[in-house]
Amino acid sequence: MSVPGAPKVRTCVGDCLDVLHDMEPESVDLAYVDPPFFTQKIHRLNTRDGSATFSFRDIWGSDHSYSDFIYQRIRRTRTVLKSSGSLFFHCDKAASHIIRLLLDSIFGPEQFRSEIIWSFRRWSNAKKGLLPAHQTIFFYSKTDNFKFNTFYQEYSPSTNIDQIMQKRIRDSRNKTVYARNEKGEVVGNGIKKGVPLSDVWEIPFLNPKAKERVGFPTQKPVLLMKRIVELVTDEGDWILDPFCGSGTTLVTSKLLNRNSIGIDISEEAVELTKRRLEAPLFTESPLAQRGRESYRRHESYAATYLFGVAYTPVHRNTGIDGLLKEEVAGLPVFVRVQREGESVSQAVSALRKAARNKGDCRLVVIATHADLFDSGRFADVDVIPSTAFALNEYIKKRRPSTQRPPRTGDEGLISRGQKPNSKGA
Amino acid sequence: MSVPGAPKVRTCVGDCLDVLHDMEPESVDLAYVDPPFFTQKIHRLNTRDGSATFSFRDIWGSDHSYSDFIYQRIRRTRTVLKSSGSLFFHCDKAASHIIRLLLDSIFGPEQFRSEIIWSFRRWSNAKKGLLPAHQTIFFYSKTDNFKFNTFYQEYSPSTNIDQIMQKRIRDSRNKTVYARNEKGEVVGNGIKKGVPLSDVWEIPFLNPKAKERVGFPTQKPVLLMKRIVELVTDEGDWILDPFCGSGTTLVTSKLLNRNSIGIDISEEAVELTKRRLEAPLFTESPLAQRGRESYRRHESYAATYLFGVAYTPVHRNTGIDGLLKEEVAGLPVFVRVQREGESVSQAVSALRKAARNKGDCRLVVIATHADLFDSGRFADVDVIPSTAFALNEYIKKRRPSTQRPPRTGDEGLISRGQKPNSKGA
DNA sequence: AAAGTAAATGAATCAGTAA
DNA sequence: GTTACTGATTCATTTACTT
Structure with a gap:
């Protein structure tokens, strides 16, 4: 279409x-x-x-x-x-x-x-x-x-999701039991999509x-x-x-x-x-x-990504999200978290522009997604992967070339299935 | 009656x-x-x-x-x-x-x-x-x-109870406002019973x-x-x-x-x-x-670190925090976020144990802090740095050897005992 | 074609085992 | 002994299959 x-x-x-x-x-x-x-x-x-x-x-x-x-x-x-x-x-x-x-x-x-x-x-x-x-x-x-x-x-919190991933069969008395292979190990039943x-x-x-x-x-x-x-x-x-x-x-x-x-x-x-x-x-x-x-703890997008980092949030500045509590090589470090719908290069440019008249400093961009990842090209800005980025790279490295990545969750609807009627009529 | x-x-x-x-x-x-x-x-x-x-x-x-x-x-x-x-x-x-x-x-x-x-x-x-x-x-x-x-x-978690407990009146334009006494202080309205x-x-x-x-x-x-x-x-x-x-x-x-x-x-x-x-x-x-x-325990801590990752939370398992939405090399991937006060090795052990009888799978630990980081030693578990971890490593690499690291922001108020061996990191 | 049966499923419990 | 954890079990709904 x-x-x-x-x-x-x-x-x-x-x-x-x-x-x-x-x-x-x-x-x-x-x-x-x-x-x-x-x-x-x-x-x-x-x-x-x-x-x-x-x-x-x-x-x-x-x-x-x-x-x-x-x-x-x-x-x-x-x-x-x-x-x-x-x-x-x-x-x-x-x-x-x-x-x-x-x-x-x-x-x-x-x-x-x-x-x-x-x-x-x-x-x-x-x-x-x-x-x-x-x-x-x-x-x-x-x-x-x-x-x-x-x-x-999402599954109900009372659901044991890692358990129901196991394949089930019926035994001789027609009772449902978990399937096991010849070695006695449980057998998986594929990835779960949610309810x-x-x-x-x-x-x-x-x-x-x-x-x-x-x-x-x-x-x-x-x-x-x-x-x-x-x-x-x-x-x-x-x-x-x-x-x-x-x-x-x-x-x-x-x-x-x-x-x-x-x-x-x-x-x-x-x-x-x-x-x-x-x-x-x-x-x-x-x-x-x-x-x-959907941000945890009602914090901002940047704060959610920077959880666990020792930094001071920078407000009222569209280019800079935070300032690290510790100087690096005697210089203050300004941090920007890559926005959704923004490439790493765009994030780098935005951070550079915002820091133009801040004097001597170091600049760090947290990469959150890989669409246009071109790290290493920036002499003046360091690019550090977020947890999500690192994990997605980990998956990507091991993914067969044909496979497409799934979507990430949004407000309760965690994923979207195949269209059942795609076969046409 | x-x-x-x-x-x-x-x-x-x-x-x-x-x-x-x-x-x-x-x-x-x-x-x-x-x-x-x-x-x-x-x-x-x-x-x-x-x-x-x-x-x-x-x-x-x-x-x-x-x-x-x-x-x-x-x-x-x-x-x-x-x-x-x-x-x-x-x-x-x-x-x-x-x-x-x-x-x-x-x-x-x-x-x-x-x-x-x-x-x-x-x-x-x-x-x-x-x-x-x-x-x-x-x-x-x-x-x-x-x-x-x-x-x-019960009131909704987002309700401001302090406001609920204030007395309300209507002003000259018949709009609801909080009542104030002659000194301009807000007036209480007794305890509320709920919704x-x-x-x-x-x-x-x-x-x-x-x-x-x-x-x-x-x-x-x-x-x-x-x-x-x-x-x-x-x-x-x-x-x-x-x-x-x-x-x-x-x-x-x-x-x-x-x-x-x-x-x-x-x-x-x-x-x-x-x-x-x-x-x-x-x-x-x-x-x-x-x-x-009550079924959600460690979930919010893990969820904060895993923000942006496509995963299903695993609720009723103390060793596993999540399951990636996408399989890696045909196997399900179980994830554990390193706890506070837990070394990477301990996180790896806990995850290993929890996954012992889950059949074939991959295991990933998200490292959140560096106390005893000894990545690379685990043949069966992959260790991936969190944003905070990666950023702290970035700082550490460029830190003069004499300097001591500051503590992170949010834990600063909660007094936690010094670990005797933390200096040696 | 209609009716009946089988398989898959996940929420929430029970129950056995480990700490 | 007590508590906490987690494997095991059940069953109404739906789809798919069989009679």
Whole structure:
């Protein structure tokens, strides 16, 4: 699949019912639907008579405006979905059962994939009862041949991972036991990937003070959108948000190199979305979020790499991360940790520039990854490998030339599996 | 209210529709309903000793016949509830939307209290899609005047307790601010109890090896029942379980000094319940007691050093810290980070010992400090320097022989005894 | 084609052994 | 004897295979 240079983003003011009508059928890989809550209207929807309520017709067949409103728009949304496409419908306990019935009737119950629980912590109130701390996202696909990228989570700490790496067989009494070879040694069963991603997602609610927040009432965190986008789309795919609001879906799509279409009836919302898209805030970057949140001890990226080193952190200097506590050959030593997406040469240049008017000193770059490692070429800067770098070099030296390295972990999703549907259909 | 000496327990074989008909109206404080989930499967399980097989049939002609079955029984259940009573209905994604509609129509939507998510981890397998890891419990009360005992959870680790303990008021623009006295000092607000219990409950799934297990399929953990019982009943109250199965509800009620009534259509199930009640067995789940964190020991120290490395943490092994995601020369690679106060040789020995019966593998020690560094001597273990180690070696090489090394930053405050031989390094 | 069976799996326990 | 460690065991879910 060809990946275009820059992701395309289209925004549109209007009722998505009309806009969807003009869209090409089978053109979208993912539709994320996060409609407004008409809570009162939903409550009026609830029927009095027991058994009659179960049929879908009783809900939207009458003049109940909310379910009718949703039904019409989701039916058109389904039309513009590719046959490999998926729909994620975000709702909460107020309407989840009605939405479920609607989606079952539009997509067919056999296309129901998951009831995703987004759980979060939030400020408590003193209400009698339990504190609501989750919302529901329904995942439906258009066909059985839906696109799905398998992600894995860490094993539970109570799992004995080195033990379950052993191969197991059944003995004469059909009991599972660990396999052993003729020498009586245990037999391995290949490397472990982690456990498949579950349908309960604990993702922090957008911090009230986050820069990411743009003042839109129902704004969703970029991290939540990121997970949805990465689960069922690849780079260059098309993502539709028919109720785009403040545009989180479009911002996320752009950051992840997906094309996107956002529709909202409110002109102000679309204007806000456009402004966000022009200059996505730094904290909106999934990369930045991943980094900042995964650092141990809430330290900076550099501090994490320099753990155990006797140094003084240097703040408010973009080129220098730290100053060693001990002088080397009578000179102060400035240290820079190679950034993600930065080559060693770039790190060396940045450090050189920052140290230009610091007088006599020594310069050290900590190499964190090998993409463009060209150590030894720098007369004035010493390059020292980080733990990760040294270990990766160790692996690389012994790797068969054909093999590709695996990805490193990011915020819980530790690795990405093969696409099951890559065989095509 | 007087608390009787011993809790009463009644069991009954039969269709709860008939049994409920003969019960006194307004006599029960809590009804816990855990019927077949509409899985369209037969659930079957053997007891541990293989002496008996319990099974029940959860296959229905249509969703209509299922909902009709439930509707009739829940309507009678409501009748026997006291006006202060509550109903907890356990289901899963197969029928949660149908159940929600039924309960709304029987109790009235305004008596809906919570959609409780019971989330858990369990064994998994490769699947196209997300791994189901939750079930739903609907909480309805008969009237607004329902009995409810407020429980509190621990604050999130990221919560600033100092701030929580300050008194808050609203300023002139109705914004919340911290209260200050006339001297401008912050005012306390008394000790806080924690965060009110949320509607997402993470409770370990009943483990296959748990003593609590009696061989009944779909058996629920006592811990889950305990939370429900304590939330809406007091000692001496009456609890009803119209689909009591293996009797977890009755066992929990007895242990917590509540009276209970259990009904099941299966004679074997009721017999099993009676046997369980004679010797109520409740394994205080070690996991639930100690928490998942208790399995993480050395992990964070090792993780800090291994930042940027693609590895899986190994939790339940004192010698091995991690397993590389990538095999090296076709073998798994176990990693140990040299501990503080441990020499490289000691780290090598510990790793060797832990890996003794792991079959063919490679071993790597990350050297973090140099006290007794004697790398290169180990034929079977590779020693790789950490960032700190490499940097310290860099300094040492260029250090005049008279100079003494400074101590590293973070350990400086913690007084640790001088090692008598440290000078000789 | 549908139904039934087998294999793989990992979370959390039990239980035996070493310290 | 007590504690800590770690090997052993179980079982519901899913995929793959067989009847």
